[in-house]
Amino acid sequence: RKEVEQDPGPFNVPEGATVAFNCTYSNSASQSFFWYRQDCRKEPKLLMSVYSSGNEDGRFTAQLNRASQYISLLIRDSKLSDSATYLCVVNLYTGGFKTIFGAGTRLFVKA
Amino acid sequence: DAGVIQSPRHEVTEMGQEVTLRCKPISGHDYLFWYRQTMMRGLELLIYFNNNVPIDDSGMPEDRFSAKMPNASFSTLKIQPSEPRDSAVYFCASSYARLLSGANVLTFGAGSRLTVL
Numbered sequence: 001r002k003e004v005e006q007d008p009g010p011f012n013v014p015e016g017a018t019v020a021f022n023c024t025y026s027n028s029a030s031q032s033f034f035w036y037r038q039d040c041r042k043e044p045k046l047l048m049s050v051y052s053s054g055n056e057d058g059r060f061t062a063q064l065n066r067a068s069q070y071i072s073l074l075i076r077d078s079k080l081s082d083s084a085t086y087l088c089v090v091n092l093y094t095g096g097f098k099t100i101f102g103a104g105t106r107l108f109v110k111a
Numbered sequence: 112d113a114g115v116i117q118s119p120r121h122e123v124t125e126m127g128q129e130v131t132l133r134c135k136p137i138s139g140h141d142y143l144f145w146y147r148q149t150m151m152r153g154l155e156l157l158i159y160f161n162n163n164v165p166i167d168d169s170g171m172p173e174d175r176f177s178a179k180m181p182n183a184s185f186s187t188l189k190i191q192p193s194e195p196r197d198s199a200v201y202f203c204a205s206s207y208a209r210l211l212s213g214a215n216v217l218t219f220g221a222g223s224r225l226t227v228l
Contacts, residue, residue: 032214043202043219096159096166097142097208097215103153
């Protein structure tokens with residue numbers, strides 16, 4: 001079983017749609033969680049951190065459920081510029097901070 | 112700050128040749144990570160260092176791969192001999208870990224795209 005699992009998609013949505021991505025992780029000792037965004041042929045970049053209480057950044061909402069080992073990302077009012085791959089990320093401390101990426105979920109937003 | 116700097120950006124080589132990828136992390140960062148990305152396998156963690164010391168190299172595919180970090184401002188990933196299946200984008204990333212919060216936010220370099228013929 002992979003340490004971090006995501007639905008690869010692709011998700012094809014029209015502009016203005018709401019889309020949700022899910023992610024599960026296998027190690028219950030995981031300590032911190034993030035969503036990164038990767039544009040085509042570019043490096044991954046931090047989108048937002050994920051907290052148990054849930055957190056928002058504009059049109060983006062992230063949620064963590066530690067009991068279910070589940071992370072989500074909700075994008076409201078999708079824009080063409082949101083088209084990218086969204087990577088779920090988990091940090092695990094094992095003598096050092098091991099940072100594990102999911103394979104990513106591809107999103108295409110259409111006009 | 113110039114960010115994480117990787118070189119070369121692109122490399123095309125023939126099977127059996129030695130490949131050396133280089134990385135300069137952000138000054139002051141105490142972690143350095145090497146990842147490999149392919150369409151089939153996504154972003155795989157190969158090895159990471161904390162304060163120049165290798166902590167976990169369990170992701171290194173085989174003995175043909177080696178990584179070093181001789182000082183806080185430089186790391187190399189070497190493949191010898193290279194094989195066609197090593198073709199991928201290799202990313203270096205660095206971070207400053209916040210132990211109390213458990214947060215470790217990575218900044219990536221632009222990547223080195225390797226093609227082994």
